[in-house]
Amino acid sequence: MIRFIAAIDDKRGIANDHGIPWQGKIPSDVRYYRDKLRTATILMGYGLYQELTKPYPGVSNYVATYEQNEVLKSGFEPVYDARRFLLDLPKAPPTPDQLISADSGLSSLDVAKATSPSVKPLSARADLPWERAILRKSSLENTQGDVWNIGGAVLFASTFDMADELYLTRLQGDFGCTKFFPEFEDKFERTSSGEPITENDITFHFEVWKRKK
Numbered sequence: 151m152i153r154f155i156a157a158i159d160d161k162r163g164i165a166n167d168h169g170i171p172w173q174g175k176i177p178s179d180v181r182y183y184r185d186k187l188r189t190a191t192i193l194m195g196y197g198l199y200q201e202l203t204k205p206y207p208g209v210s211n212y213v214a215t216y217e218q219n220e221v222l223k224s225g226f227e228p229v230y231d232a233r234r235f236l237l238d239l240p241k242a243p244p245t246p247d248q249l250i251s252a253d254s255g256l257s258s259l260d261v262a263k264a265t266s267p268s269v270k271p272l273s274a275r276a277d278l279p280w281e282r283a284i285l286r287k288s289s290l291e292n293t294q295g296d297v298w299n300i301g302g303a304v305l306f307a308s309t310f311d312m313a314d315e316l317y318l319t320r321l322q323g324d325f326g327c328t329k330f331f332p333e334f335e336d337k338f339e340r341t342s343s344g345e346p347i348t349e350n351d352i353t354f355h356f357e358v359w360k361r362k363k
C-alpha cells in the first residue's frame with residue numbers, strides 16, 4: 151500500500167519558498183502525523199529532507215534524489231529512482247488470515263475468533279494460539295509492503311499515479327503557498343472526514359481518500 155500524507159490549504163498549497171507557513175501552529179496535526187509515521191517505510195523528497203535534522207524514529211527513512219554522489223545525514227538512505235523504488239515494493243503479500251490458516255493449525259473458528267474486532271484486548275502475555283494469531287495479524291498489517299510518501303511537491307508530482315491512499319489534513323484558507331499537492335478529487339474518493347479542530351486561529355480537519363476502482 152502506498153500512502154501519501156500531507157497538510158494542504160484551500161488551494162492545495164503545502165509550502166512556500168521558506169517552508170510550511172503553519173509550521174508549529176497546529177500541534178494536533180503534528181501528533182496525527184507522528185502517529186501515522188510510527189510504522190512502515192518513509193519516502194521523502196530531497197527538498198523536505200534538507201529541512202530535517204534527524205530521521206523519523208523506528209522506521210526506514212528513504213530520500214529520493216537523482217544525485218548519486220550525495221552523501222546523506224546519518225539515518226537516511228538514498229533512493230535514486232523513486233518510481234522504481236515504489237514499483238519494487240512487495241506486492242499483495244498473503245493476508246494474515248491466509249498465513250494463520252496455512253501454518254498455525256488453527257481451526258477456522260479459532261481464526262474467526264482471533265480476527266474478530268470484538269475480541270477482548272490482548273493481555274501482555276499471549277498464551278493461547280488465537281491470541282498469538284492476533285499478535286501476528288496486527289504486526290503483519292502494520293509492516294508488509296507499506297510506504298508513506300511524505301512529499302514534498304516535486305516528489306508527490308513525480309509519483310502521484312502510484313498512490314493508493316491519501317491522508318490529508320485540510321486547512322481552511324489560502325496561506326500563499328508556492329508549492330502544491332497534485333489535483334486528486336477526480337481520481338480518488340473520500341472515505342473519512344474528521345471533525346474540525348481550531349488551533350492558533352487555524353481550522354483544519356483530517357480526511358482519508360482512496361483511489362477509485
Ligand SMILES: NC(=O)c1ccc[n+]([C@@H]2O[C@H](COP(=O)([O-])OP(=O)(O)OC[C@H]3O[C@@H](n4cnc5c(N)ncnc54)[C@H](OP(=O)(O)O)[C@@H]3O)[C@@H](O)[C@H]2O)c1
Nearest residue numbers: 156157164195196197198214215216232301302303304305
Ligand atoms: N504541507 C505538507 O504536508 C508538506 C509535506 C511535505 C513537504 N512539505 C514542504 O515542501 C517543501 C519541499 O518540497 P519540494 O517540492 O521543494 O521538494 P521535494 O519534493 O521534497 O524534493 C524534490 C527533490 O526530490 C528528488 N526527487 C523528486 N522526485 C524524484 C524521483 N521520482 N526520483 C528520484 N528523486 C526524486 C529530487 O532531488 P534532487 O534534486 O536531489 O535530484 C528533487 O529535486 C518543503 O518546504 C517541505 O517542508 C510540506
